[in-house]
Amino acid sequence: MIGRQMADSIERRSGVSLWRQIADKILQSIAAGDFAENAALPPEVALAERYGVNRHTVRSAISALVQDGVLRAEQGRGTFVLSRKRLSYPIGARTRFSAGLQGQTSERHIVLLSSSVEPASQRVAEGLGLARGAEVIRLETRGEADSRPVSRAAGWFEARRFAGIDRAMAETGSVTASLARFGIDDYLRQSTVLSARHADAADLADLDLQPGAIVLVTVAVNVTPDGQPIQFSESRFPAERVELKLSAL
Amino acid sequence: MIGRQMADSIERRSGVSLWRQIADKILQSIAAGDFAENAALPPEVALAERYGVNRHTVRSAISALVQDGVLRAEQGRGTFVLSRKRLSYPIGARTRFSAGLQGQTSERHIVLLSSSVEPASQRVAEGLGLARGAEVIRLETRGEADSRPVSRAAGWFEARRFAGIDRAMAETGSVTASLARFGIDDYLRQSTVLSARHADAADLADLDLQPGAIVLVTVAVNVTPDGQPIQFSESRFPAERVELKLSAL
DNA sequence: TATAGTCGTCTATATCAATAGACAAATTAG
DNA sequence: CTAATTTGTCTATTGATATAGACGACTATA
Structure with a gap:
């Protein structure tokens, strides 16, 4: 990762779907302590832009993490971090x-x-x-x-x-x-x-x-x-x- | 893995494509020393049956590993292991x-x-x-x-x-x-x-x-x-x- | 109470991933 | 030489993945 700044890169046609790669990145980021407990994730459009993908793709990633109990999404408010540091x-x-x-x-x-x-x-x-x-x-x-x-x-x-x-x-x-x-x-x-x-x-x-x-x-x-x-x-x-x-x- | 015997399981709709999961398994297996240098991999049909997928899916996995220089495929003979142990x-x-x-x-x-x-x-x-x-x-x-x-x-x-x-x-x-x-x-x-x-x-x-x-x-x-x-x-x-x-x- | 920001849902389309079946091409064993 | 085995190629079909755009629903705030 080397620092942190250049990690927002995503591989296409790799056999690993984009939504999973993004879910991985979000997990890493949480585990690395980038978010306090209950802190808000950046909005979907911002994440989509950062990773260079469609908003729906980000939503797939978030939905997997919500399913997994890592995030909680609230309509109109934002998406929030539930889990702790590694x-x-x-x-x-x-x-x-x-x-x-x-x-x-x-x-x-x-x-x-x-x-x-x-x-x-x-x-x-x-x-x-x-x-x-x-x-x-x-x-x-x-x-x-x-x-x-x-x-x-x-x-x-x-x-x-x-x-x-x-x-x-x-x-x-x-x-x-x-x-x-x-x-x-x-x-x-x-x-x-x-x-x-x-x-x-x-x-x-x-x-x-x-x-x-x-x-x-x-x-x-x-x-x-x-x-x-x-x-x-x-x-x-x-x-x-x-x-x-x-x-x- | 616990032993070795039950490791041949593959996850569908996981965000990781089947061909990549199978490529992973083959790599692990080689790294674990299951194959001597230049040993033949099991034939495609056998691998397809073992992992419960279509032969074409196995071919995708093999093709990725050939691309990566890990395997060498020879028409009519078989597919052979090039790389060493980890x-x-x-x-x-x-x-x-x-x-x-x-x-x-x-x-x-x-x-x-x-x-x-x-x-x-x-x-x-x-x-x-x-x-x-x-x-x-x-x-x-x-x-x-x-x-x-x-x-x-x-x-x-x-x-x-x-x-x-x-x-x-x-x-x-x-x-x-x-x-x-x-x-x-x-x-x-x-x-x-x-x-x-x-x-x-x-x-x-x-x-x-x-x-x-x-x-x-x-x-x-x-x-x-x-x-x-x-x-x-x-x-x-x-x-x-x-x-x-x-x-x- | 407007308005902006954000998540939720819907439709449509294109591409990738996986299955299925058939047959060709090369090698090996008998 | 023949048959069996194995990899290579082709066509067709289905489902998952990803993009695009539009609009609804909910929240916070000026």
Whole structure:
């Protein structure tokens, strides 16, 4: 973006419709803090002129964001911003879900969606230092803050060592607390690989997103302080609601 | 994605055309290492069936990737993968451009695109601990590996302290070397904030991307070992060619 | 109470995106 | 050589996207 000033460019015949590109820009702009809560968006004609499109095209973008609960349109008055700035999700050696979001939200928790036992895939086995096909427990979770989903994760644990961690997770709602039951009071993030892509159907459902949204994806391995791998995870974050803050370790 | 198996889902009337979504999926799949170099893609009819679309729609996706130099189609034989796995770009306290890419590419360098002196914007001033409007030098650079752009960055330095850094950068092609001329032999990454969005027109031109692509965006502050801010930067990485590896600090 | 500003709705038209089916052209396997 | 497989091209049709213009409905304010 380089500053902010030259970002108002739109691509035609790109496979991404103009209304979606404009909706993206408006979301970015809100997330970047360009509008106070309840502030008025520029009028439709002004936006149409700025982006070089028809007013109806801007209306399509706005309508999608109204649908999504980001904006509120009032006939005769204007269109107003509802949602807040993006959450800043900390990532570091000692990343814990709740701790890092303190102060940004009033309410936050993790929901266990499902658990299963399965043979380790190639990458899970590699991450955990197990033989391929070894039994692992898979926990599917969703992180929520202020009643909105902010993350969706799958975590894998060695089945033999962590038998019953699914129950612990359901009861405590915390990975840290669950691991504590297995005698692990501290763990570190060994590696994190980060990428981004368009949300697929599963992401849309899990994270309550509108089609065309972008998700940040992290693949990480957690280890004990002495380097023993305990958890392999893949997490997805809605890019429009979350940014990742890489904290000092 | 959770494993890999359920990722073949496509969203209709989402504002993102089906051919682009499919092109995205193919790119992801290649980047994830599902295909060896020069391996054949599944035939068009098979892909059409897998994604539940018409063969012509798949052809549109493939045609975009052929245009982009990712695939090569041969009549009667098949469609073949040209490009490599994604580059893994390391990010950590001591991130240096060239060092981390060693072994992944045969050739890599930074090009200085432009430099200018300007008053510091709000966020640049905050990042560098200066008064808003203080003079800063802005360097626009592009990182290339194997003749392909892999990053595009804007860096800001306090003008008074680093007068002439633009020339140093042009001569050395290295931030590290340029800073050394100002007596700074070591610096650390103090903070990094990470987000993702659709590429805008500037990104497309700078990074040689096809419209609809996704970029990873980092905003970072570099400091001297004793905590003095020296550089504020915003970098963009094409998500289809680069993943970010958060290294131990 | 006018008037200007803004969102809401309607009609019409053009282009892009996607589907459907058919057949040609090139390659590979038998 | 023949058949099967695969990419390339063509025509036709439908629906989504985008533009254009006009006008109605609601709000705030001079």
